[in-house]
Amino acid sequence: MANYTEDDLAKELKDQEYKFGFVSDIDTDTIPIGLNEDIVRLISSKKEEPQWMLDYRLNALAIWSTMNEPSWAHVKYKKPDFQSIAYYSAPKQTKKYESWDDVDPEMKATMTKLGISMEEQQRLTGVAVDFVMDSVSVATSFKEKLGELGIIFCSFSDAVQNHPELVKKYMGSVVPTQDNYYATLNAAVFTDGSFCYIPKGVRCPMELSTYFRINAGGTGQFERTLVIADEGSYVSYLEGCTAPQRDENQLHAAVVELIALENAEIKYSTVQNWYPGDKNGLGGIFNFVTKRGVCEKNAKISWTQVETGSAVTWKYPSCILKGDNSVGEFYSVAVTNNYQQADTGTKMIHLGKNTKSTIISKGISAGKSQNSYRGLVQIHKNAHNARNFSQCDSLLMSSECGAHTFPYIECKNNSAKIEHEATTSKIGEDQLFYCKQRGISEEKAIGLIVNGYCKEVLNQLPMEFAVEAQKLLTISLEGSVG
Amino acid sequence: MITIKDLHASIEGKPILKGLNLTVKAGEIHAIMGPNGAGKSTLASVLAGREEYEITQGDVNFNGVDLLSLSVEERAREGLFLAFQYPVEIPGVSNINFLRTALNEIREHKGEKGISAKDFMSLVREKSALVELDSKLASRSVNEGFSGGEKKRNEIFQMAMLNPILSILDETDSGLDIDALRIVANGVNQLKTDQNATIIITHYQRLLDYIIPDFVHVLYDGKIVKSGGKDLALELEEKGYDWIKNNTLN
Numbered sequence: 001m002a003n004y005t006e007d008d009l010a011k012e013l014k015d016q017e018y019k020f021g022f023v024s025d026i027d028t029d030t031i032p033i034g035l036n037e038d039i040v041r042l043i044s045s046k047k048e049e050p051q052w053m054l055d056y057r058l059n060a061l062a063i064w065s066t067m068n069e070p071s072w073a074h075v076k077y078k079k080p081d082f083q084s085i086a087y088y089s090a091p092k093q094t095k096k097y098e099s100w101d102d103v104d105p106e107m108k109a110t111m112t113k114l115g116i117s118m119e120e121q122q123r124l125t126g127v128a129v130d131f132v133m134d135s136v137s138v139a140t141s142f143k144e145k146l147g148e149l150g151i152i153f154c155s156f157s158d159a160v161q162n163h164p165e166l167v168k169k170y171m172g173s174v175v176p177t178q179d180n181y182y183a184t185l186n187a188a189v190f191t192d193g194s195f196c197y198i199p200k201g202v203r204c205p206m207e208l209s210t211y212f213r214i215n216a217g218g219t220g221q222f223e224r225t226l227v228i229a230d231e232g233s234y235v236s237y238l239e240g241c242t243a244p245q246r247d248e249n250q251l252h253a254a255v256v257e258l259i260a261l262e263n264a265e266i267k268y269s270t271v272q273n274w275y276p277g278d279k280n281g282l283g284g285i286f287n288f289v290t291k292r293g294v295c296e297k298n299a300k301i302s303w304t305q306v307e308t309g310s311a312v313t314w315k316y317p318s319c320i321l322k323g324d325n326s327v328g329e330f331y332s333v334a335v336t337n338n339y340q341q342a343d344t345g346t347k348m349i350h351l352g353k354n355t356k357s358t359i360i361s362k363g364i365s366a367g368k369s370q371n372s373y374r375g376l377v378q379i380h381k382n383a384h385n386a387r388n389f390s391q392c393d394s395l396l397m398s399s400e401c402g403a404h405t406f407p408y409i410e411c412k413n414n415s416a417k418i419e420h421e422a423t424t425s426k427i428g429e430d431q432l433f434y435c436k437q438r439g440i441s442e443e444k445a446i447g448l449i450v451n452g453y454c455k456e457v458l459n460q461l462p463m464e465f466a467v468e469a470q471k472l473l474t475i476s477l478e479g480s481v482g
Numbered sequence: 483m484i485t486i487k488d489l490h491a492s493i494e495g496k497p498i499l500k501g502l503n504l505t506v507k508a509g510e511i512h513a514i515m516g517p518n519g520a521g522k523s524t525l526a527s528v529l530a531g532r533e534e535y536e537i538t539q540g541d542v543n544f545n546g547v548d549l550l551s552l553s554v555e556e557r558a559r560e561g562l563f564l565a566f567q568y569p570v571e572i573p574g575v576s577n578i579n580f581l582r583t584a585l586n587e588i589r590e591h592k593g594e595k596g597i598s599a600k601d602f603m604s605l606v607r608e609k610s611a612l613v614e615l616d617s618k619l620a621s622r623s624v625n626e627g628f629s630g631g632e633k634k635r636n637e638i639f640q641m642a643m644l645n646p647i648l649s650i651l652d653e654t655d656s657g658l659d660i661d662a663l664r665i666v667a668n669g670v671n672q673l674k675t676d677q678n679a680t681i682i683i684t685h686y687q688r689l690l691d692y693i694i695p696d697f698v699h700v701l702y703d704g705k706i707v708k709s710g711g712k713d714l715a716l717e718l719e720e721k722g723y724d725w726i727k728n729n730t731l732n
């Protein structure tokens with residue numbers, strides 16, 4: 001008799017390997033390893049950057065060299081050796097692609113493996129994809145259509161060249177150079193990323209999407225993203241990643257800055273699936289990300305993320321609710337398995353009057369993983385009638401894993417209303433039995449239960465992305481039963 | 483259809499079923515009655531394949547296959563359905579999605595194609611009407627926030643949707659008001675054919691006024707100690723279980 005118990009489930013989850021792990025053979029152009037002023041100058045010159053950009057980088061490097069790596073997060077890992085990382089790697093190309101037909105077939109094959117064939121994406125979903133492979137954007141689509149509306153959606157490097165006034169004005173305005181160790185490092189060595197500007201009153205008619213992918217061995221990736229929604233505009237931005245399987249740890253320290261001006265709205269969705277390491281915890285991605293947005297009057301920023309990857313994740317997408325009546329939202333599903341460690345959460349900083357924030361965090365832990373939620377709700381003195389609702393749920397799939405919740409509340413205004421709810425549950429044997437009694441396989445049953453548990457978050461994602469996210473949840477939690 | 487022979491089962495080393503025999507043929511309705519703790523739900527769970535129970539002896543033949551060698555989901559796909567005494571809530575999973583997944587698994591098992599969205603929805607309409615289940619309940623999360631009676635009604639709705647060969651109803655009548663009882667019984671009667679069979683576990687003869695059983699069995703201390711026609715239920719109601727206890731003692 002097939003006695004499938006939770007222990008079996010736990011065992012199965014343990015044995016489950018990363019399914020998207022592969023390395024593609026594309027010539028890359030990598031600079032010597034190590035980090036010093038010469039390297040920063042080299043990066044800047046390779047990118048043919050203006051002086052102001054180089055100065056910005058050098059200033060960041062000077063600050064960084066005086067900083068210590070933080071150690072307060074609820075994660076343990078072998079600290080990366082910053083001198084043994086190559087800080088720049090670009091696919092070797094003689095010229096940028098004029099059209100989709102010019103794209104390296106090898107690269108197309110990679111995208112097919114990822115299930116994100118660009119033709120499909122373009123045809124079916126109308127998603128404009130800015131595909132970042134090893135730090136340099138190699139394909140951008142829908143540019144013309146967006147251009148008609150005055151929307152700028154390009155690589156960060158292009159923005160530095162073509163829109164210096166916007167970059168100068170907003171870069172570092174939300175995440176200042178000295179903000180934190182990883183953000184400062186990023187400011188010194190970032191190689192590329194995405195830039196997006198939505199003009200006044202424009203509603204971006206399609207989801208803007210970037211697929212990130214780390215490819216060359218031993219290359220740290222330092223992305224920089226800047227999204228500016230001008231007054232009364234709206235944009236939905238998608239970010240998704242998968243990464244090839246590797247032996248050594250790969251460091252990723254991205255910075256994302258969102259600026260929502262008066263009456264603007266930014267929806268930023270992430271499905272993150274980086275290589276988590278093998279079942280012994282070796283070789284996964286280290287993901288230290290600084291994501292923050294600022295809301296002016298009546299503006300709204302909504303972060304939605306589904307995290308299933310990385311060996312170590314350290315990430316707190318945050319909102320600074322500066323303007324009166326502004327709204328911040330954070331919806332998150334974080335799955336950890338094997339030896340993965342995630343320390344994620346959000347910060348909601350209420351500065352303006354009548355500001356409102358919502359935090360829905362769903363943690364799922366399996367194997368020997370550790371999953372922590374760390375959230376800060378800060379109500380400043382002048383934030384009259386600020387409101388926050390937080391809900392942090394944890395679902396445990398094994399008895400060896402851990403879930404931790406650290407809610408911090410700092411309130412300096414008595415008119416604030418703050419509500420916090422938290423639950424921890426174990427995946428129910430009764431639920432599994434009920435599903436199976438109706439003929440549903442354990443694999444599908446787990447998929448149903450877990451997706452049901454995450455529904456409030458998945459509902460926030462755009463349709464196509466939600467389907468992808470469900471698949472990721474399924475892949476990361478279900479072994480190949482059979 | 484199902485032949486249970488000398489079934490012994492225990493949980494945590496404690497014997498619960500102690501040599502149970504029962505045969506149910508296609509087209510029949512059997513009622514199982516018996517005092518609290520006699521092992522009625524245990525029998526249902528063991529037949530459905532719940533893992534906690536250890537089968538120490540006996541065998542069960544279900545339509546020619548060795549039931550005990552199958553996994554829980556294989557039993558279900560072969561046409562065994564259990565209406566739970568305590569239906570489980572699955573937050574965030576709509577009844578519709580749940581049932582469509584289940585139905586397609588069963589169809590796939592039979593080598594049939596998945597059901598189209600359109601056919602599925604018309605099936606939902608037809609079957610929810612049968613048990614007068616509010617269509618809103620069909621699209622809500624499985625049993626979440628359902629009243630006790632609604633949960634029971636939902637079990638029969640699921641039974642109607644999945645069209646099993648053998649249904650085991652574990653105290654489906656408890657917690658139902660008079661109208662709901664009649665509706666549920668009516669549903670069960672309408673689903674009855676000469677190809678399927680039903681085992682009804684109940685404490686009350688009342689249900690048997692609506693669903694007329696072909697046989698009534700008394701389960702006591704892990705065994706069927708008495709079997710008879712529907713009059714046995716009336717006799718039990720009148721005389722109580724002491725009558726059985728005294729009978730089995732001598």
Ligand SMILES: Nc1ncnc2c1ncn2[C@@H]1O[C@H](COP(=O)(O)OP(=O)(O)OP(=O)(O)O)[C@@H](O)[C@H]1O
Nearest residue numbers: 493494496498516517518519520521522523524525
């Ligand atoms: N997990 C368990 N651990 C220990 N004993 C159990 C367990 N599950 C059931 N039992 C015992 O098995 C016996 C039979 O229980 P069962 O639920 O089958 O009774 P029942 O006939 O359905 O009773 P009721 O009429 O109250 O529903 C009871 O004595 C019960 O306490």
Ligand SMILES: [Mg+2]
Nearest residue numbers: 522523524567
């Ligand atoms: Mg019972």
